[in-house]
Amino acid sequence: xxxxxxxxxxxxxxxxxxxxxxxxxxxxxxxxxxxxxxxxxxxxxxxxxxxxxxxxxxxxxxxxxxxxxxxxxxxxxxxxxxxxxxxxxxxxxxxxxxxxxxxxxxxx
Amino acid sequence: xxxxxxxxxxxxxxxxxxxxxxxxxxxxxxxxxxxxxxxxxxxxxxxxxxxxxxxxxxxxxxxxxxxxxxxxxxxxxxxxxxxxxxxxxxxxxxxxxxxxxxxxxxxxxxxxxxxxxxx
Numbered sequence: 001x002x003x004x005x006x007x008x009x010x011x012x013x014x015x016x017x018x019x020x021x022x023x024x025x026x027x028x029x030x031x032x033x034x035x036x037x038x039x040x041x042x043x044x045x046x047x048x049x050x051x052x053x054x055x056x057x058x059x060x061x062x063x064x065x066x067x068x069x070x071x072x073x074x075x076x077x078x079x080x081x082x083x084x085x086x087x088x089x090x091x092x093x094x095x096x097x098x099x100x101x102x103x104x105x106x107x108x
Numbered sequence: 109x110x111x112x113x114x115x116x117x118x119x120x121x122x123x124x125x126x127x128x129x130x131x132x133x134x135x136x137x138x139x140x141x142x143x144x145x146x147x148x149x150x151x152x153x154x155x156x157x158x159x160x161x162x163x164x165x166x167x168x169x170x171x172x173x174x175x176x177x178x179x180x181x182x183x184x185x186x187x188x189x190x191x192x193x194x195x196x197x198x199x200x201x202x203x204x205x206x207x208x209x210x211x212x213x214x215x216x217x218x219x220x221x222x223x224x225x226x227x
Binding site for chain 2: 031032034036038041042043044045046049050055085087089091094095096097098099100101102
């Protein structure tokens, strides 16, 4: 199984900050990497697919990059509604589809 | 608009069974793969199972293989997860999610249904 490791596990930031979350795969997954945002009590939301393609309706302050084993999710100019947990997910080698352990983004 | 609504969760004793349902609207199951993803208390997301729109293939996580069965009823546009031999570690919120083929990204999710396995 491909293991996905996110860093950091948690992060404190302020409204208006720029933050970067990284995700590393245990073997190459090319660009089969998706990012999600999850707020407790709500449905998870797809942000980025194919490592760098913004899902329709997602604000342009979200961006993704990377290929192979190393990927990043960047949020520029944090908004209050962005404080949530973020997950990466690989879909190159399945089953199983695997998620990172999550990065909790908290308000400083 | 696409909508996914889970139901069927509840409290069940270890060794018991439960059937989750996911009612879909706004699209046809025939055209998509569908998945179950769960989140245990205080933990992250864990993929559980998927089924192709045509029911041509089904896949399971090792943690549930042999105990859980995924199925669809295309006439009712509904997805199901039959869960048997439940264990305390199966306690989680269970989400159904639509799978966009190609990059297997889950573009629509339900709100989730809580399953608690406890004596």
